Amino acid sequence: MGSIVTVDGIKKSYKKRKSKEEFVAVKGVSFEVGKGEIVGLLGPNGAGKTTTIKTICGLLVPDEGSVTINGFDSVKDRNKALGHISAVLEGNRNLYWRLNVLENMEYFAGNRGVPKKEIKTQVNKLLNLFQLQDKKYELVNNLSRGMQQKLAICVAMLADTDVILLDEPTLGLDVETGYEVRELLRTIARDQGKTVIISTHDMPVVQDLCQRTIIINDGKVIANERVDQLLRLFETSAYQVNLKEELTAEQREILELKFPIHRWEGLKLEVSFEQEQDIYELMEIFKKNQTPIETINRTEINFEQVFRKLVKEEVAS
Amino acid sequence: MTSFWNVLRVNTKMEFLELVRYKANTISLLLTFYIIFIAMMFGIQVIGDPAQAGTNTQFVIVNYIFWYFAMMVLQSIGWTISDEAMKGTLEQLFMSPVSPWKIFLSRMFGMIFNHFVLVIFLLFVSMATAGQWLNLNPFAIIPILLLTLASMIGVSFVIAGMALIFKQISAFLQILQFIIAGLTFVPLSVAPFMVAAPFVKGVDMTRQVMINGYTLADFTMVDYAWLIGNSIVYGIIGVGIYLACEKYAMKKGLLGHY
Numbered sequence: 272m273g274s275i276v277t278v279d280g281i282k283k284s285y286k287k288r289k290s291k292e293e294f295v296a297v298k299g300v301s302f303e304v305g306k307g308e309i310v311g312l313l314g315p316n317g318a319g320k321t322t323t324i325k326t327i328c329g330l331l332v333p334d335e336g337s338v339t340i341n342g343f344d345s346v347k348d349r350n351k352a353l354g355h356i357s358a359v360l361e362g363n364r365n366l367y368w369r370l371n372v373l374e375n376m377e378y379f380a381g382n383r384g385v386p387k388k389e390i391k392t393q394v395n396k397l398l399n400l401f402q403l404q405d406k407k408y409e410l411v412n413n414l415s416r417g418m419q420q421k422l423a424i425c426v427a428m429l430a431d432t433d434v435i436l437l438d439e440p441t442l443g444l445d446v447e448t449g450y451e452v453r454e455l456l457r458t459i460a461r462d463q464g465k466t467v468i469i470s471t472h473d474m475p476v477v478q479d480l481c482q483r484t485i486i487i488n489d490g491k492v493i494a495n496e497r498v499d500q501l502l503r504l505f506e507t508s509a510y511q512v513n514l515k516e517e518l519t520a521e522q523r524e525i526l527e528l529k530f531p532i533h534r535w536e537g538l539k540l541e542v543s544f545e546q547e548q549d550i551y552e553l554m555e556i557f558k559k560n561q562t563p564i565e566t567i568n569r570t571e572i573n574f575e576q577v578f579r580k581l582v583k584e585e586v587a588s
Numbered sequence: 589m590t591s592f593w594n595v596l597r598v599n600t601k602m603e604f605l606e607l608v609r610y611k612a613n614t615i616s617l618l619l620t621f622y623i624i625f626i627a628m629m630f631g632i633q634v635i636g637d638p639a640q641a642g643t644n645t646q647f648v649i650v651n652y653i654f655w656y657f658a659m660m661v662l663q664s665i666g667w668t669i670s671d672e673a674m675k676g677t678l679e680q681l682f683m684s685p686v687s688p689w690k691i692f693l694s695r696m697f698g699m700i701f702n703h704f705v706l707v708i709f710l711l712f713v714s715m716a717t718a719g720q721w722l723n724l725n726p727f728a729i730i731p732i733l734l735l736t737l738a739s740m741i742g743v744s745f746v747i748a749g750m751a752l753i754f755k756q757i758s759a760f761l762q763i764l765q766f767i768i769a770g771l772t773f774v775p776l777s778v779a780p781f782m783v784a785a786p787f788v789k790g791v792d793m794t795r796q797v798m799i800n801g802y803t804l805a806d807f808t809m810v811d812y813a814w815l816i817g818n819s820i821v822y823g824i825i826g827v828g829i830y831l832a833c834e835k836y837a838m839k840k841g842l843l844g845h846y
Binding site: 332369 | 675835
Protein backbone atom coordinates (compact mmCIF):
# COMPACT_ATOMS: atom_id res chain seq x y z
CA MET A 272 0.00 0.00 0.00
CA GLY A 273 1.53 3.31 -1.09
CA SER A 274 1.53 6.11 1.43
CA ILE A 275 -0.61 9.14 0.80
CA VAL A 276 0.27 11.16 3.89
CA THR A 277 3.89 11.40 4.96
CA VAL A 278 4.81 13.24 8.12
CA ASP A 279 8.57 13.50 8.23
CA GLY A 280 10.31 14.63 11.42
CA ILE A 281 8.14 17.63 12.19
CA LYS A 282 9.21 19.84 15.06
CA LYS A 283 7.33 22.81 16.40
CA SER A 284 7.88 25.04 19.39
CA TYR A 285 5.94 28.00 20.71
CA LYS A 286 6.77 30.78 23.09
CA LYS A 287 4.59 30.86 26.18
CA ARG A 288 2.64 34.10 26.29
CA LYS A 289 3.48 35.29 29.77
CA SER A 290 6.86 33.81 30.58
CA LYS A 291 8.14 33.93 26.97
CA GLU A 292 9.64 30.53 27.69
CA GLU A 293 10.01 28.24 24.72
CA PHE A 294 7.74 25.23 24.78
CA VAL A 295 8.42 22.35 22.40
CA ALA A 296 5.06 20.94 21.34
CA VAL A 297 6.25 18.45 18.74
CA LYS A 298 9.72 16.89 18.89
CA GLY A 299 10.22 15.18 15.55
CA VAL A 300 7.03 13.32 14.72
CA SER A 301 7.21 10.97 11.73
CA PHE A 302 4.69 8.54 10.32
CA GLU A 303 3.03 7.51 7.10
CA VAL A 304 -0.57 6.77 6.25
CA GLY A 305 -1.41 4.45 3.39
CA LYS A 306 -4.11 4.85 0.77
CA GLY A 307 -7.52 3.63 1.96
CA GLU A 308 -6.34 3.16 5.54
CA ILE A 309 -8.33 4.19 8.62
CA VAL A 310 -5.82 5.45 11.14
CA GLY A 311 -6.36 6.67 14.68
CA LEU A 312 -4.22 9.55 15.86
CA LEU A 313 -4.24 9.47 19.62
CA GLY A 314 -2.62 11.18 22.52
CA PRO A 315 -3.44 12.70 25.88
CA ASN A 316 -4.17 16.41 26.12
CA GLY A 317 -1.07 18.49 25.47
CA ALA A 318 0.74 15.63 23.74
CA GLY A 319 1.26 17.53 20.49
CA LYS A 320 -1.65 15.97 18.65
CA THR A 321 -3.35 19.25 17.70
CA THR A 322 -0.08 20.71 16.43
CA THR A 323 0.43 17.61 14.30
CA ILE A 324 -3.14 17.81 12.95
CA LYS A 325 -2.81 21.51 12.16
CA THR A 326 0.44 20.85 10.32
CA ILE A 327 -1.11 18.04 8.28
CA CYS A 328 -3.98 20.36 7.38
CA GLY A 329 -1.61 23.09 6.22
CA LEU A 330 -2.76 25.43 8.97
CA LEU A 331 0.60 25.53 10.68
CA VAL A 332 4.14 25.75 9.35
CA PRO A 333 6.54 23.40 11.17
CA ASP A 334 9.92 24.67 12.41
CA GLU A 335 11.57 21.57 10.97
CA GLY A 336 10.45 18.59 8.92
CA SER A 337 7.70 18.33 6.36
CA VAL A 338 4.28 16.94 5.58
CA THR A 339 3.38 15.71 2.13
CA ILE A 340 -0.10 14.86 0.96
CA ASN A 341 -0.15 12.73 -2.16
CA GLY A 342 3.40 13.91 -2.87
CA PHE A 343 2.70 17.62 -2.39
CA ASP A 344 4.48 19.51 0.37
CA SER A 345 1.97 21.15 2.71
CA VAL A 346 4.03 24.36 2.87
CA LYS A 347 5.74 24.69 -0.52
CA ASP A 348 2.84 23.28 -2.56
CA ARG A 349 0.17 24.22 -0.06
CA ASN A 350 -2.76 24.64 -2.46
CA LYS A 351 -1.99 21.42 -4.34
CA ALA A 352 -1.60 19.50 -1.07
CA LEU A 353 -4.91 20.90 0.20
CA GLY A 354 -6.57 19.66 -2.97
CA HIS A 355 -6.10 16.15 -1.59
CA ILE A 356 -7.22 16.59 2.01
CA SER A 357 -10.34 17.83 3.76
CA ALA A 358 -11.04 17.93 7.46
CA VAL A 359 -13.66 18.29 10.14
CA LEU A 360 -11.74 20.01 12.89
CA GLU A 361 -14.38 21.34 15.19
CA GLY A 362 -17.34 19.14 14.36
CA ASN A 363 -20.57 21.07 14.11
CA ARG A 364 -18.71 24.36 14.67
CA ASN A 365 -17.30 23.95 11.17
CA LEU A 366 -20.71 24.87 9.76
CA TYR A 367 -22.66 28.08 9.22
CA TRP A 368 -25.60 27.71 11.56
CA ARG A 369 -27.68 30.39 9.84
CA LEU A 370 -27.47 28.62 6.49
CA ASN A 371 -29.42 25.52 5.60
CA VAL A 372 -27.92 22.11 4.84
CA LEU A 373 -27.82 22.66 1.09
CA GLU A 374 -26.41 26.17 1.34
CA ASN A 375 -23.62 24.97 3.62
CA MET A 376 -22.69 22.22 1.20
CA GLU A 377 -22.77 24.54 -1.80
CA TYR A 378 -20.74 27.20 -0.03
CA PHE A 379 -17.90 24.98 1.15
CA ALA A 380 -17.65 23.07 -2.13
CA GLY A 381 -17.74 26.29 -4.16
CA ASN A 382 -15.02 27.73 -1.96
CA ARG A 383 -12.81 24.83 -2.97
CA GLY A 384 -13.43 25.81 -6.58
CA VAL A 385 -15.85 22.97 -7.37
CA PRO A 386 -18.13 23.93 -10.30
CA LYS A 387 -21.90 24.31 -9.74
CA LYS A 388 -22.89 21.29 -11.87
CA GLU A 389 -20.49 18.98 -10.08
CA ILE A 390 -21.70 20.23 -6.69
CA LYS A 391 -25.30 19.37 -7.56
CA THR A 392 -24.50 15.78 -8.51
CA GLN A 393 -22.30 15.25 -5.46
CA VAL A 394 -24.75 16.89 -3.05
CA ASN A 395 -27.61 14.54 -3.92
CA LYS A 396 -25.39 11.48 -3.69
CA LEU A 397 -24.04 12.47 -0.29
CA LEU A 398 -27.36 13.61 1.15
CA ASN A 399 -28.70 10.15 0.40
CA LEU A 400 -25.65 8.41 1.86
CA PHE A 401 -25.82 10.50 5.03
CA GLN A 402 -29.63 10.29 5.18
CA LEU A 403 -30.01 14.04 5.20
CA GLN A 404 -32.11 14.35 2.03
CA ASP A 405 -35.27 15.39 3.90
CA LYS A 406 -33.30 17.96 5.92
CA LYS A 407 -31.92 19.69 2.82
CA TYR A 408 -33.66 23.01 3.48
CA GLU A 409 -33.40 22.91 7.27
CA LEU A 410 -31.24 25.54 8.95
CA VAL A 411 -28.22 23.96 10.63
CA ASN A 412 -29.28 25.74 13.81
CA ASN A 413 -32.39 23.55 13.94
CA LEU A 414 -30.61 20.23 13.42
CA SER A 415 -29.71 17.84 16.21
CA ARG A 416 -26.07 17.58 17.28
CA GLY A 417 -25.77 14.22 15.53
CA MET A 418 -27.15 15.56 12.29
CA GLN A 419 -24.84 18.56 12.46
CA GLN A 420 -21.91 16.21 12.93
CA LYS A 421 -23.03 14.11 9.98
CA LEU A 422 -23.39 17.25 7.88
CA ALA A 423 -19.89 18.40 8.83
CA ILE A 424 -18.51 15.06 7.60
CA CYS A 425 -20.73 15.28 4.54
CA VAL A 426 -19.30 18.74 3.74
CA ALA A 427 -15.77 17.37 4.05
CA MET A 428 -16.72 14.48 1.76
CA LEU A 429 -18.08 16.88 -0.84
CA ALA A 430 -14.55 18.04 -1.57
CA ASP A 431 -13.95 14.51 -2.87
CA THR A 432 -10.39 14.43 -1.55
CA ASP A 433 -8.27 11.32 -1.06
CA VAL A 434 -7.75 12.02 2.64
CA ILE A 435 -10.30 13.01 5.28
CA LEU A 436 -9.14 14.05 8.72
CA LEU A 437 -11.67 14.06 11.52
CA ASP A 438 -11.09 15.48 14.95
CA GLU A 439 -13.34 13.91 17.57
CA PRO A 440 -16.04 12.77 15.14
CA THR A 441 -18.15 11.17 17.86
CA LEU A 442 -17.74 13.76 20.60
CA GLY A 443 -21.04 14.59 22.30
CA LEU A 444 -23.06 12.13 20.25
CA ASP A 445 -25.49 9.64 21.74
CA VAL A 446 -24.69 5.94 21.38
CA GLU A 447 -26.95 5.40 18.37
CA THR A 448 -25.69 8.41 16.40
CA GLY A 449 -22.11 7.64 17.36
CA TYR A 450 -22.59 4.18 15.91
CA GLU A 451 -24.16 5.65 12.76
CA VAL A 452 -21.19 8.00 12.26
CA ARG A 453 -18.80 5.11 12.80
CA GLU A 454 -20.58 3.03 10.16
CA LEU A 455 -20.51 5.95 7.75
CA LEU A 456 -16.78 6.34 8.15
CA ARG A 457 -16.29 2.64 7.59
CA THR A 458 -18.37 2.85 4.41
CA ILE A 459 -16.43 5.86 3.17
CA ALA A 460 -13.11 4.05 3.58
CA ARG A 461 -14.30 0.71 2.25
CA ASP A 462 -16.51 1.74 -0.67
CA GLN A 463 -14.85 4.93 -1.77
CA GLY A 464 -11.26 4.07 -0.98
CA LYS A 465 -10.76 7.20 1.10
CA THR A 466 -8.00 7.49 3.64
CA VAL A 467 -9.48 8.42 7.00
CA ILE A 468 -7.42 9.85 9.85
CA ILE A 469 -9.32 10.07 13.11
CA SER A 470 -8.14 11.95 16.12
CA THR A 471 -10.18 10.96 19.13
CA HIS A 472 -10.30 10.16 22.82
CA ASP A 473 -13.09 7.68 22.16
CA MET A 474 -11.17 4.42 22.45
CA PRO A 475 -14.01 2.07 21.43
CA VAL A 476 -14.14 4.01 18.15
CA VAL A 477 -10.44 3.37 17.60
CA GLN A 478 -10.75 -0.29 18.50
CA ASP A 479 -13.77 -0.77 16.29
CA LEU A 480 -12.83 1.37 13.32
CA CYS A 481 -9.11 1.94 12.97
CA GLN A 482 -6.75 -0.49 11.34
CA ARG A 483 -3.73 1.25 12.76
CA THR A 484 -3.06 3.71 15.52
CA ILE A 485 -0.43 6.35 16.01
CA ILE A 486 -0.05 7.43 19.61
CA ILE A 487 1.66 10.71 20.37
CA ASN A 488 2.85 11.64 23.81
CA ASP A 489 5.11 14.46 24.91
CA GLY A 490 5.61 15.52 21.31
CA LYS A 491 6.83 12.11 20.13
CA VAL A 492 5.29 9.08 18.47
CA ILE A 493 5.29 6.36 21.14
CA ALA A 494 3.38 3.76 19.18
CA ASN A 495 2.62 3.21 15.53
CA GLU A 496 1.07 -0.23 15.25
CA ARG A 497 -1.92 -2.07 13.92
CA VAL A 498 -4.71 -1.97 16.51
CA ASP A 499 -5.13 -5.76 16.55
CA GLN A 500 -1.39 -6.19 17.01
CA LEU A 501 -1.33 -3.83 19.97
CA LEU A 502 -4.24 -5.64 21.54
CA ARG A 503 -2.50 -8.99 21.05
CA LEU A 504 0.69 -7.61 22.47
CA PHE A 505 -1.00 -6.60 25.69
CA GLU A 506 -3.74 -9.15 26.09
CA THR A 507 -1.54 -12.07 27.15
CA SER A 508 -0.22 -10.31 30.17
CA ALA A 509 -3.24 -8.66 31.78
CA TYR A 510 -5.05 -10.25 34.72
CA GLN A 511 -7.87 -9.27 36.99
CA VAL A 512 -7.76 -10.50 40.57
CA ASN A 513 -10.71 -10.21 42.95
CA LEU A 514 -9.55 -10.36 46.56
CA LYS A 515 -11.57 -11.00 49.66
CA GLU A 516 -9.41 -8.80 51.87
CA GLU A 517 -7.32 -5.70 51.46
CA LEU A 518 -3.56 -6.09 51.05
CA THR A 519 -1.27 -4.93 53.82
CA ALA A 520 0.97 -1.89 53.37
CA GLU A 521 3.98 -4.18 52.97
CA GLN A 522 2.22 -6.22 50.31
CA ARG A 523 1.22 -3.06 48.47
CA GLU A 524 4.79 -1.80 48.56
CA ILE A 525 6.07 -4.99 46.95
CA LEU A 526 3.27 -4.90 44.40
CA GLU A 527 4.18 -1.31 43.49
CA LEU A 528 7.79 -2.31 43.07
CA LYS A 529 7.28 -5.44 41.02
CA PHE A 530 4.22 -4.45 39.00
CA PRO A 531 4.21 -0.69 38.49
CA ILE A 532 1.40 -0.98 35.95
CA HIS A 533 -1.66 -1.94 37.92
CA ARG A 534 -5.01 -0.51 38.85
CA TRP A 535 -7.13 -0.82 42.01
CA GLU A 536 -10.85 -0.61 42.19
CA GLY A 537 -12.02 -1.62 45.68
CA LEU A 538 -10.86 -5.18 46.10
CA LYS A 539 -10.45 -5.61 42.38
CA LEU A 540 -6.88 -5.49 41.10
CA GLU A 541 -5.91 -5.26 37.46
CA VAL A 542 -2.31 -6.05 36.81
CA SER A 543 -0.10 -6.46 33.76
CA PHE A 544 2.82 -8.86 33.46
CA GLU A 545 5.82 -8.56 31.27
CA GLN A 546 5.93 -12.35 31.02
CA GLU A 547 3.49 -15.09 31.86
CA GLN A 548 5.65 -16.44 34.69
CA ASP A 549 5.18 -13.19 36.58
CA ILE A 550 1.87 -14.52 37.81
CA TYR A 551 3.85 -16.70 40.29
CA GLU A 552 5.50 -13.60 41.71
CA LEU A 553 2.07 -12.05 42.17
CA MET A 554 0.92 -15.16 43.99
CA GLU A 555 3.94 -14.87 46.26
CA ILE A 556 2.76 -11.41 47.31
CA PHE A 557 -0.70 -12.74 48.18
CA LYS A 558 0.81 -15.76 49.90
CA LYS A 559 2.84 -13.54 52.23
CA ASN A 560 -0.23 -12.78 54.37
CA GLN A 561 -2.43 -15.57 53.16
CA THR A 562 -4.66 -13.03 51.41
CA PRO A 563 -7.76 -14.88 50.27
CA ILE A 564 -8.42 -14.72 46.52
CA GLU A 565 -11.96 -14.88 45.22
CA THR A 566 -11.30 -15.12 41.50
CA ILE A 567 -8.45 -14.63 39.10
CA ASN A 568 -9.08 -14.10 35.39
CA ARG A 569 -7.14 -13.19 32.34
CA THR A 570 -8.67 -9.90 31.23
CA GLU A 571 -10.02 -9.19 27.78
CA ILE A 572 -7.93 -6.15 27.21
CA ASN A 573 -9.55 -3.24 25.41
CA PHE A 574 -7.88 -0.48 23.52
CA GLU A 575 -8.37 2.06 26.28
CA GLN A 576 -6.21 -0.05 28.59
CA VAL A 577 -3.56 -0.44 25.92
CA PHE A 578 -3.51 3.31 25.40
CA ARG A 579 -3.24 4.05 29.11
CA LYS A 580 -0.44 1.55 29.52
CA LEU A 581 1.53 2.88 26.61
CA VAL A 582 1.25 6.45 27.82
CA LYS A 583 2.01 5.47 31.41
CA GLU A 584 5.06 3.47 30.37
CA GLU A 585 6.28 6.38 28.30
CA VAL A 586 5.92 8.76 31.24
CA ALA A 587 7.69 6.31 33.56
CA SER A 588 10.58 5.89 31.16
CA MET B 589 -10.05 31.32 -13.41
CA THR B 590 -12.93 28.79 -13.27
CA SER B 591 -12.08 28.12 -9.61
CA PHE B 592 -12.11 31.83 -8.82
CA TRP B 593 -15.44 32.24 -10.58
CA ASN B 594 -16.91 29.44 -8.46
CA VAL B 595 -15.49 30.99 -5.30
CA LEU B 596 -16.86 34.39 -6.31
CA ARG B 597 -20.28 32.92 -7.05
CA VAL B 598 -20.70 31.19 -3.69
CA ASN B 599 -19.32 34.14 -1.72
CA THR B 600 -21.68 36.60 -3.41
CA LYS B 601 -24.55 34.28 -2.57
CA MET B 602 -23.25 33.93 0.99
CA GLU B 603 -23.19 37.72 1.45
CA PHE B 604 -26.71 37.95 0.08
CA LEU B 605 -27.91 35.19 2.41
CA GLU B 606 -26.30 36.93 5.39
CA LEU B 607 -28.24 40.09 4.54
CA VAL B 608 -31.47 38.14 4.19
CA ARG B 609 -31.05 35.81 7.19
CA TYR B 610 -30.06 38.65 9.48
CA LYS B 611 -32.98 40.72 8.19
CA ALA B 612 -33.43 42.68 11.39
CA ASN B 613 -29.76 43.59 11.37
CA THR B 614 -29.89 44.74 7.74
CA ILE B 615 -32.99 46.85 8.33
CA SER B 616 -31.57 48.43 11.49
CA LEU B 617 -28.31 49.17 9.62
CA LEU B 618 -30.21 51.03 6.92
CA LEU B 619 -32.37 52.84 9.46
CA THR B 620 -29.35 53.88 11.53
CA PHE B 621 -27.59 55.25 8.48
CA TYR B 622 -30.70 57.08 7.39
CA ILE B 623 -31.08 58.67 10.82
CA ILE B 624 -27.39 59.68 10.71
CA PHE B 625 -28.02 61.26 7.33
CA ILE B 626 -31.00 63.25 8.64
CA ALA B 627 -28.86 64.46 11.57
CA MET B 628 -26.06 65.47 9.19
CA MET B 629 -28.42 67.24 6.84
CA PHE B 630 -30.04 69.28 9.61
CA GLY B 631 -26.65 69.89 11.16
CA ILE B 632 -25.23 71.39 8.00
CA GLN B 633 -28.36 73.51 7.53
CA VAL B 634 -27.97 74.95 11.02
CA ILE B 635 -24.23 75.61 11.02
CA GLY B 636 -23.59 76.02 7.28
CA ASP B 637 -23.78 79.15 5.13
CA PRO B 638 -27.49 79.60 4.17
CA ALA B 639 -26.43 80.93 0.74
CA GLN B 640 -24.64 77.62 0.07
CA ALA B 641 -27.35 75.39 1.58
CA GLY B 642 -27.96 73.39 -1.61
CA THR B 643 -24.28 72.67 -2.32
CA ASN B 644 -23.65 71.88 1.33
CA THR B 645 -26.44 69.33 1.39
CA GLN B 646 -25.17 67.73 -1.80
CA PHE B 647 -21.72 67.62 -0.21
CA VAL B 648 -23.19 65.85 2.80
CA ILE B 649 -25.01 63.30 0.61
CA VAL B 650 -21.88 62.33 -1.34
CA ASN B 651 -19.69 62.16 1.75
CA TYR B 652 -22.25 60.22 3.68
CA ILE B 653 -22.73 57.66 0.88
CA PHE B 654 -18.96 57.20 0.61
CA TRP B 655 -18.66 56.93 4.37
CA TYR B 656 -21.18 54.07 4.39
CA PHE B 657 -19.53 52.34 1.46
CA ALA B 658 -15.96 52.76 2.75
CA MET B 659 -17.00 51.45 6.15
CA MET B 660 -18.56 48.35 4.65
CA VAL B 661 -15.54 47.65 2.44
CA LEU B 662 -12.83 48.44 5.00
CA GLN B 663 -14.37 46.46 7.83
CA SER B 664 -15.54 43.62 5.62
CA ILE B 665 -12.71 41.05 5.73
CA GLY B 666 -11.51 42.09 9.17
CA TRP B 667 -14.96 41.48 10.55
CA THR B 668 -15.34 38.25 8.54
CA ILE B 669 -12.08 36.85 9.94
CA SER B 670 -12.90 37.83 13.49
CA ASP B 671 -16.41 36.40 13.22
CA GLU B 672 -15.41 33.18 11.47
CA ALA B 673 -12.61 32.56 13.98
CA MET B 674 -15.21 32.83 16.75
CA LYS B 675 -17.72 30.59 14.96
CA GLY B 676 -15.10 27.95 14.13
CA THR B 677 -15.34 28.14 10.34
CA LEU B 678 -12.10 30.04 9.67
CA GLU B 679 -9.90 26.93 9.41
CA GLN B 680 -12.26 25.53 6.81
CA LEU B 681 -11.66 28.59 4.65
CA PHE B 682 -7.93 28.19 5.13
CA MET B 683 -8.12 24.56 4.13
CA SER B 684 -9.37 25.39 0.66
CA PRO B 685 -6.99 24.73 -2.23
CA VAL B 686 -7.94 28.22 -3.40
CA SER B 687 -5.69 30.74 -1.62
CA PRO B 688 -7.46 32.36 1.36
CA TRP B 689 -6.78 35.89 0.10
CA LYS B 690 -8.71 35.05 -3.05
CA ILE B 691 -11.60 33.75 -0.95
CA PHE B 692 -11.61 36.94 1.10
CA LEU B 693 -11.35 39.05 -2.05
CA SER B 694 -14.35 37.29 -3.54
CA ARG B 695 -16.23 37.64 -0.25
CA MET B 696 -15.50 41.34 -0.47
CA PHE B 697 -16.65 41.54 -4.09
CA GLY B 698 -19.83 39.78 -3.01
CA MET B 699 -20.27 42.23 -0.18
CA ILE B 700 -19.62 45.21 -2.49
CA PHE B 701 -22.14 43.92 -5.00
CA ASN B 702 -24.86 43.42 -2.38
CA HIS B 703 -24.17 46.62 -0.49
CA PHE B 704 -23.97 48.59 -3.73
CA VAL B 705 -27.68 47.93 -4.11
CA LEU B 706 -28.23 49.23 -0.57
CA VAL B 707 -26.02 52.25 -1.27
CA ILE B 708 -28.05 53.13 -4.36
CA PHE B 709 -31.20 52.80 -2.29
CA LEU B 710 -29.76 55.02 0.46
CA LEU B 711 -28.56 57.52 -2.14
CA PHE B 712 -32.00 57.94 -3.68
CA VAL B 713 -33.72 58.07 -0.30
CA SER B 714 -31.32 60.74 0.92
CA MET B 715 -31.61 62.76 -2.30
CA ALA B 716 -35.39 62.56 -2.08
CA THR B 717 -35.34 63.54 1.60
CA ALA B 718 -33.08 66.52 0.94
CA GLY B 719 -34.76 67.46 -2.30
CA GLN B 720 -31.31 67.77 -3.87
CA TRP B 721 -30.65 65.69 -6.96
CA LEU B 722 -27.04 64.89 -7.75
CA ASN B 723 -25.51 64.38 -11.15
CA LEU B 724 -25.37 60.58 -11.48
CA ASN B 725 -23.28 60.13 -14.58
CA PRO B 726 -22.37 56.41 -14.60
CA PHE B 727 -19.73 56.82 -17.32
CA ALA B 728 -17.79 59.16 -15.09
CA ILE B 729 -18.63 57.66 -11.69
CA ILE B 730 -18.04 53.94 -12.36
CA PRO B 731 -14.39 54.12 -13.57
CA ILE B 732 -13.45 56.45 -10.70
CA LEU B 733 -15.36 54.30 -8.23
CA LEU B 734 -13.65 51.09 -9.39
CA LEU B 735 -10.20 52.62 -8.95
CA THR B 736 -11.22 54.03 -5.56
CA LEU B 737 -12.40 50.58 -4.57
CA ALA B 738 -8.98 49.08 -5.29
CA SER B 739 -7.50 51.44 -2.73
CA MET B 740 -10.25 50.65 -0.20
CA ILE B 741 -9.74 46.91 -0.74
CA GLY B 742 -6.02 47.35 -0.06
CA VAL B 743 -6.72 48.98 3.31
CA SER B 744 -9.30 46.32 4.04
CA PHE B 745 -6.64 43.64 3.54
CA VAL B 746 -4.36 45.40 6.05
CA ILE B 747 -7.18 45.26 8.61
CA ALA B 748 -7.79 41.62 7.67
CA GLY B 749 -4.13 40.82 8.37
CA MET B 750 -4.45 42.43 11.79
CA ALA B 751 -7.62 40.44 12.46
CA LEU B 752 -5.82 37.23 11.57
CA ILE B 753 -3.19 37.88 14.22
CA PHE B 754 -5.15 39.65 16.95
CA LYS B 755 -8.68 38.26 16.26
CA GLN B 756 -10.47 40.67 18.60
CA ILE B 757 -10.33 43.92 16.67
CA SER B 758 -13.85 45.20 17.27
CA ALA B 759 -12.56 48.15 19.33
CA PHE B 760 -10.28 49.13 16.49
CA LEU B 761 -13.09 48.76 13.96
CA GLN B 762 -15.16 51.22 16.01
CA ILE B 763 -12.35 53.79 15.98
CA LEU B 764 -11.92 53.13 12.27
CA GLN B 765 -15.38 54.58 11.62
CA PHE B 766 -14.09 58.00 12.65
CA ILE B 767 -10.90 57.66 10.62
CA ILE B 768 -13.02 56.78 7.58
CA ALA B 769 -15.26 59.78 8.30
CA GLY B 770 -12.15 61.97 8.29
CA LEU B 771 -10.98 60.50 4.98
CA THR B 772 -14.35 60.85 3.25
CA PHE B 773 -15.59 64.15 4.71
CA VAL B 774 -12.55 66.42 4.45
CA PRO B 775 -12.26 67.90 0.93
CA LEU B 776 -8.85 68.03 -0.74
CA SER B 777 -9.25 71.77 -1.20
CA VAL B 778 -9.10 72.11 2.60
CA ALA B 779 -6.39 69.49 3.20
CA PRO B 780 -4.42 68.99 -0.05
CA PHE B 781 -1.79 66.83 1.70
CA MET B 782 -4.46 64.14 2.13
CA VAL B 783 -4.21 63.35 -1.58
CA ALA B 784 -1.78 60.57 -0.68
CA ALA B 785 -4.16 59.05 1.86
CA PRO B 786 -6.11 55.99 0.72
CA PHE B 787 -9.17 56.59 -1.51
CA VAL B 788 -9.35 60.35 -0.71
CA LYS B 789 -8.54 61.36 -4.29
CA GLY B 790 -11.25 59.05 -5.63
CA VAL B 791 -13.86 60.45 -3.23
CA ASP B 792 -12.85 63.98 -4.20
CA MET B 793 -13.14 63.25 -7.92
CA THR B 794 -16.54 61.58 -7.48
CA ARG B 795 -17.67 64.62 -5.53
CA GLN B 796 -16.69 66.80 -8.49
CA VAL B 797 -18.72 64.58 -10.82
CA MET B 798 -21.80 64.36 -8.62
CA ILE B 799 -21.91 67.95 -7.37
CA ASN B 800 -20.21 70.00 -10.07
CA GLY B 801 -21.16 67.83 -13.04
CA TYR B 802 -17.61 67.02 -14.11
CA THR B 803 -17.01 64.42 -16.81
CA LEU B 804 -13.89 62.27 -17.16
CA ALA B 805 -12.50 64.79 -19.65
CA ASP B 806 -12.59 67.56 -17.05
CA PHE B 807 -9.90 65.95 -14.90
CA THR B 808 -6.20 66.55 -15.48
CA MET B 809 -3.51 63.90 -15.99
CA VAL B 810 -2.23 64.77 -12.50
CA ASP B 811 -5.65 63.86 -11.08
CA TYR B 812 -5.57 60.51 -12.84
CA ALA B 813 -1.97 59.89 -11.82
CA TRP B 814 -2.92 60.37 -8.16
CA LEU B 815 -6.06 58.26 -8.49
CA ILE B 816 -4.40 55.35 -10.30
CA GLY B 817 -1.20 55.56 -8.25
CA ASN B 818 -3.20 55.59 -5.03
CA SER B 819 -5.19 52.52 -6.07
CA ILE B 820 -2.17 50.53 -7.22
CA VAL B 821 0.00 51.41 -4.22
CA TYR B 822 -2.65 50.77 -1.55
CA GLY B 823 -4.02 47.75 -3.39
CA ILE B 824 -0.62 46.05 -3.67
CA ILE B 825 0.64 47.12 -0.24
CA GLY B 826 -2.62 45.94 1.35
CA VAL B 827 -2.51 42.46 -0.15
CA GLY B 828 1.24 42.25 0.58
CA ILE B 829 0.75 43.11 4.25
CA TYR B 830 -2.11 40.65 4.50
CA LEU B 831 0.02 37.84 3.01
CA ALA B 832 2.84 38.63 5.44
CA CYS B 833 0.35 38.49 8.34
CA GLU B 834 -1.03 35.20 7.03
CA LYS B 835 2.48 33.73 6.90
CA TYR B 836 3.15 34.94 10.45
CA ALA B 837 -0.15 33.53 11.70
CA MET B 838 0.62 30.14 10.15
CA LYS B 839 4.08 30.13 11.69
CA LYS B 840 2.78 31.05 15.13
CA GLY B 841 -0.32 28.86 15.00
CA LEU B 842 -2.75 31.74 15.22
CA LEU B 843 -5.18 30.61 12.57
CA GLY B 844 -8.68 30.27 13.84
CA HIS B 845 -10.07 29.39 17.16
CA TYR B 846 -8.95 25.82 16.78
